[in-house]
Amino acid sequence: MNKYVDKPAGEESLYADRVRVYPRAVRGIARNVKWALLIFCLSVYYVLPWIRWYRGPGRPDQAVLLDISTERFYFFDVTFWPQDIVLLTGGLILAAVGLFLVTSLFGRLWCGYACPQTVWTDLFMLVERWIEGDRNARMRRDAGPVTLDKVWRKLAKHGIWLFVAFWTGGGWIMYYVDAPTVTMDFWAGRAGAGVYGFTFLFTATTYVLAGWAREQVCTYMCPWPRFQSAMLDEQTLIVTYQGWRGEPRGHGKRDATTAAKLGNCIDCMACVHVCPTGIDIRDGVQLECIGCGLCVDACNDIMDRTGQPRWLIKWDTLARQAELAKGQAVEAIRLIRPRTLIYLSVLAIAVIAMGTGLAMRSLLEVSVQHERAPLFVRLHDGALRNAYTLKLVNKYDYDVNFTITVDGPPRATLQVAGASEVPGSVINIVVPADSVGAYRVFLDVPPGGKEAPNTDINFLLRDTTDGILLKRNANFMGPGARAGG
Amino acid sequence: MPTKIEKDVISGRDTTGHEWDGLKELNTPLPKWWLYTLIVICIWGVGYAIVRPSVPGLFSYYHGTSGFSTRAQVTADVAAIAAGRAGSMDKIKATPIEKIGQDPQLQAVAMTAGRITFANNCQPCHGAGGGGRPGYPTLASDSWIWGGKLAEIQQTITYGIRSGHPDARVNQMPRFGADGILKPAEIDAAADFVLSLRAGTKPGPNVAAGAKVFAENCVACHGEKGEGNREVGGPNLHSAVHLYGDSKEAVVAQISNPRQGVMPNWNTRLDAATIKSVAFYVHSLGGGQ
Numbered sequence: 001m002n003k004y005v006d007k008p009a010g011e012e013s014l015y016a017d018r019v020r021v022y023p024r025a026v027r028g029i030a031r032n033v034k035w036a037l038l039i040f041c042l043s044v045y046y047v048l049p050w051i052r053w054y055r056g057p058g059r060p061d062q063a064v065l066l067d068i069s070t071e072r073f074y075f076f077d078v079t080f081w082p083q084d085i086v087l088l089t090g091g092l093i094l095a096a097v098g099l100f101l102v103t104s105l106f107g108r109l110w111c112g113y114a115c116p117q118t119v120w121t122d123l124f125m126l127v128e129r130w131i132e133g134d135r136n137a138r139m140r141r142d143a144g145p146v147t148l149d150k151v152w153r154k155l156a157k158h159g160i161w162l163f164v165a166f167w168t169g170g171g172w173i174m175y176y177v178d179a180p181t182v183t184m185d186f187w188a189g190r191a192g193a194g195v196y197g198f199t200f201l202f203t204a205t206t207y208v209l210a211g212w213a214r215e216q217v218c219t220y221m222c223p224w225p226r227f228q229s230a231m232l233d234e235q236t237l238i239v240t241y242q243g244w245r246g247e248p249r250g251h252g253k254r255d256a257t258t259a260a261k262l263g264n265c266i267d268c269m270a271c272v273h274v275c276p277t278g279i280d281i282r283d284g285v286q287l288e289c290i291g292c293g294l295c296v297d298a299c300n301d302i303m304d305r306t307g308q309p310r311w312l313i314k315w316d317t318l319a320r321q322a323e324l325a326k327g328q329a330v331e332a333i334r335l336i337r338p339r340t341l342i343y344l345s346v347l348a349i350a351v352i353a354m355g356t357g358l359a360m361r362s363l364l365e366v367s368v369q370h371e372r373a374p375l376f377v378r379l380h381d382g383a384l385r386n387a388y389t390l391k392l393v394n395k396y397d398y399d400v401n402f403t404i405t406v407d408g409p410p411r412a413t414l415q416v417a418g419a420s421e422v423p424g425s426v427i428n429i430v431v432p433a434d435s436v437g438a439y440r441v442f443l444d445v446p447p448g449g450k451e452a453p454n455t456d457i458n459f460l461l462r463d464t465t466d467g468i469l470l471k472r473n474a475n476f477m478g479p480g481a482r483a484g485g
Numbered sequence: 486m487p488t489k490i491e492k493d494v495i496s497g498r499d500t501t502g503h504e505w506d507g508l509k510e511l512n513t514p515l516p517k518w519w520l521y522t523l524i525v526i527c528i529w530g531v532g533y534a535i536v537r538p539s540v541p542g543l544f545s546y547y548h549g550t551s552g553f554s555t556r557a558q559v560t561a562d563v564a565a566i567a568a569g570r571a572g573s574m575d576k577i578k579a580t581p582i583e584k585i586g587q588d589p590q591l592q593a594v595a596m597t598a599g600r601i602t603f604a605n606n607c608q609p610c611h612g613a614g615g616g617g618r619p620g621y622p623t624l625a626s627d628s629w630i631w632g633g634k635l636a637e638i639q640q641t642i643t644y645g646i647r648s649g650h651p652d653a654r655v656n657q658m659p660r661f662g663a664d665g666i667l668k669p670a671e672i673d674a675a676a677d678f679v680l681s682l683r684a685g686t687k688p689g690p691n692v693a694a695g696a697k698v699f700a701e702n703c704v705a706c707h708g709e710k711g712e713g714n715r716e717v718g719g720p721n722l723h724s725a726v727h728l729y730g731d732s733k734e735a736v737v738a739q740i741s742n743p744r745q746g747v748m749p750n751w752n753t754r755l756d757a758a759t760i761k762s763v764a765f766y767v768h769s770l771g772g773g774q
Contacts, residue, residue, distance in 0.1 A: 012499040016514035220516055374616025377771060380628035382683070382725035387614075387625075387771060418586070418769060442771055447725070 020142075021215055021278035023125060024135035024270075028297025037113050038122055046167070049174035053077075056397050059434070066176050078358075079434075081395060083365065090354040097350060101343035103231040105335060106315070107238040111224065112292030117217050120168065120210035121276065124161055131157045135273060161211045162203070169202030215277035219288050232285075234318040235334050239293050241271075241282040241313050244325035249282075254308065264312050270302050271295035271313060281313055364400065365393035368459045368472040371440075375477045382447030384478050387417070390439045390459070394431040401464045402429045408457030408476055409445045416441055443476065451478040574598070578758040582635045585765055592765075599766025602759050606751070607767075615770040620729060620746060625770040628726035630656075632715050633774035639764035643757075645750035646718075653750055656718030661702070662741025669741075671698045676736040682711045682722045689733070 053063035053076055060067060065074040073080040080087065102109055111118060132138045132153050141150050173182055173195055185191040186199070209217055218225060232238065246265030254262060265282070272280045274295060277288045281295045299313040316333075323330050371387035379385055394400045404427050406412055413423035417440035421427070431437045443457075455476040462469050490502040491509075499512040534540070538554065540547040548554070573594040577585060585595050604613070610621045617623025627633060631641050631654050644652040661667040667675070671694075678695025681688045689695075699711070706719030713721030720728070728746070729739050751760055767773070 012512050012514065014501075014512060014514055015517045015520050017517055216516065216518070220519065371614060373613035374623070374625055377616070377623060377625045378628075378726050379626055379772075380721065380724040380726055385626075385771060417771065 018216070019278060021276065022135045022139050022273075023276045023278075023294075024273040024298075025129055026274040026294050026297045026301070028294075028300055030293030030297045034113055034122065034292065034294075038119050041114065041116075041119050042123065046171050049171065049179040055079075059397065060178060062178055064175065065178070068176060079395065081393070083393070084361065087354065087357055087361075090350060090357060093350050094347070094354060097343055097347045100231055101340060101347055103228065104233065104236055104339050104343060107232065107236055108225075108228060108289070108291035111218065111290035115290075117209060117222070118276075118290065118292070120164075120206060121214050123164065124210040124214075125276070127160050127164065128157055131160070158211070162207055165207035165210070166199070166203045168206045169199045169204075172202045173199055215288070218277060218290055225287050228287075233339060234322070235337055237315045237317055237333065238285055239281060239289060239291050239296060239313065240285065240316050240318070240321055241265075242311075242316070242321060242324065243282070244321070246282070246312050254306070264303070264308050266302065266306060268302055270298040274298040285318070363395040364463060364468060364470065365391075365395070366461055366470045366472055367391045368474045370475055370477070376479070378479075379444065383444045384447075384451060384476075385442050385444045386476050388441050388443065388459070388474060390429070390441055390461075391436065392429065392431045392439065392461075393436045394433060396433060398433050398465070400431050400433075400466075402431065403427075403462045403464050404429060404441070405460045406443060406457055407460055408443075408455060409449060411449075412443055412445045412476075414441060414443055445476070445478075453478060570594070574756075574758040577761055578756075582639055582761050582764060585761070595762040595765040596769065598759060599762035599764070599769075602755065602763050603766055606755070607763065615767060615772075620744065622728055623726060623772075624767050625772055626726050627772040627774065628721070628724045629772065629774070630713075630715070630718055630720050630728070633768070633772050635764060635768050635773070637715075638767050638773075639761060641748065642760050642764055642767075643750065643752045646748035647745060648747060648750040650750040650752075654718055656706070658706075658739070658743035658745065660742050667698065667702065667740070672737055672740045674698055675703070675740055676733055679711065679722050679736055680731075680733060683725060683731075 048064050049062065051063035052061050053074075054061050055074070060074055062074065063076050065072075067074065071082050073084075099110055128138070132141060141153070144150065170183075170186070177195065182191060182195060186195060213221075246263045248261075248263050249265035249267040250262045251266055252262060254264075271282070272278070272295075274297070275281070276292060276294065277290060279286060279288045281289065293315065296311075296313045296315070300310045303310045303312055320330050320333070367390075369389045369391070371389065375386070377385045377387075390404070392400075392402060404414065405425060406414060413425060414427045415421065415423040416427055416429065419427075423442070423444060427441070429437070429439055455478075457474050457476045459472045459474055460469065461472070490512075491500055492498070493500055493509070493511055496511060500509040501512045503510040535549065536551045537549040538546055539549060573591065576591060577595055577598075580588075580591065586592050603611075603615075607615075610618070611624050612618055612621070615624030617626070622630070629637075631637060631646070641654060644650045644654065646654045659666060661675075662669065662672055674691035674695035675698040676695065677689030677691045678699050680686050681692045681695075699707075700709075703711070706714055706717050707722055708714050708719065711722035713719050713724075725731075727735070729735055729744055751763075755763070
């Protein structure tokens, strides 16, 4: 059943018509896992924004919220700042390497079970099956004339699809704005253009991609199948048809008296009919296969009914299948091999780095920047002044009081620019909760001492609430030896 | 070169008829919806080129039926920003300069407007951050000839110094040497005295004689003890900051044939609210009183 060899040479078009896929319902282990994951993923997606999480007065009480206006990402008890972007990078590395590892071990599990395209397509197919019936009924109705029955079923299907798509698009918005508020605002017509725009955008993409495009996304749009081959090898568990057992395929009774000795495959096409991408797994590993294993379920059912052993189509490695085909002893499935070890170690390093980064993440960040121009200023009494900008980040949900001193030139005095306090050796700065403050600070050194072009000094910042001492290196600049006199 | 289209034995698929050094290209049909998408995009592109400015010419360009222009957009955006800012700037204009600091929002606007205006207009002479240069006062320091209070700075910026404006600040250091008012020896002695006023400097040989010259010629403007007089713009000679240099040669030169710098009056170039903002910014640089 090679899909390309239907026509004589020269009559193949350069453009292919879309072959509509009518997947048949199926029962079995793969289908059960798929249902479970579908329910889990969709539940997380729809429910997560509604979970409340009290963080104190005046702060969002949504457990998961990517608040763009205030530049904060709230995730339960953790609040991420834009400065934590490196953790996001780490998270993406984790996801990528995790995907590589899983794919090299067990094939395209992501594609077959967890990818949003797969999950929502599955959901849309479920709706389709409820309203239009299973494969044969759908095919018959689509091929038939326009009848009242056909019209209302199609209308109902697309109506529910649009409703689900809208629910999905609206759910997306709730990760960015407070869910109950945006729901009220949405229906009261008070929400911003962005909310309506993005809801429409995600409604439209969900409807088109899960309702209409389906397997075309996986086959023609998605880049992931293109570089799958770099992750797969002959030791990877993939959905595979055991040709040595199944061939020669054919209908008819399987007994010793059958003249033509037939294999286990009865060529019933069940595996093709249940396939969500419409391929024939018996052609071997191919780009379009998303590894969902529904053909395994379908074939097991047929094997049971024909009284033959199960698992004609199974998860196995190409290496083992090659040995089985040759009648050799079969090696065990090798989960541990250089490729998986490399992925695993990269993953371990990333997990450790991420975990450390998250654990060591400071909730106080301090930087001292020397003013660039002027580098120093002579005051009327002969004192030398250097100005610094202290950037104090307080990620706590309470105010932090910093006591600031300088370890450097003797008799030096500090003063916050614009403050009315008399310059002294110690200054106090209160940084309000959950905020970043930039403070200009003058450091004056009275005349009489030795003036060097550049002196190393340290700013000592003590958080008086928690007693944390932060030390930041800086420079004190001057003209060097005074000329004249 | 196109050759015969044939059936590939291994894959069972057609070749496209293209062959390079024996390698034959297989026909892998493109999905039709992909082709249709391309056609729709092409149609969209043609329409877009008609509606929007698209084709360049030598001296002009095709403006498109919509008449859209990024330049007009910028003008509109700038006007919108100016309109949005007008409220704050009006408020700054109406608020006494001493009160601006009490309103954090107004203060932020004044600081921003002042900083940008300073960088565009004042920085060439006074340096970035008011660092100053020889002959151009350091505004980040607390040494002032005409006063470092907000209102005084505002007055200086508005009318300038020796700018020719009737309300300009004017002081006139006589040309004691060039006009023959004092003899070179007297000038030398006066310089010794002036330098002795500042702590930490080695006294010259003629301080006593200089003090006499100073008392007879300089106290009217510089004060009896050389403490200066802001009313007439007489610099404080005790200050460690010297506009025209602090070596003895520089002091002698300034007594003999003084330099008289000019600060323009900005009231003809900047509006009152902007001048107020600049004064507020300059005051914040570190020397404000």
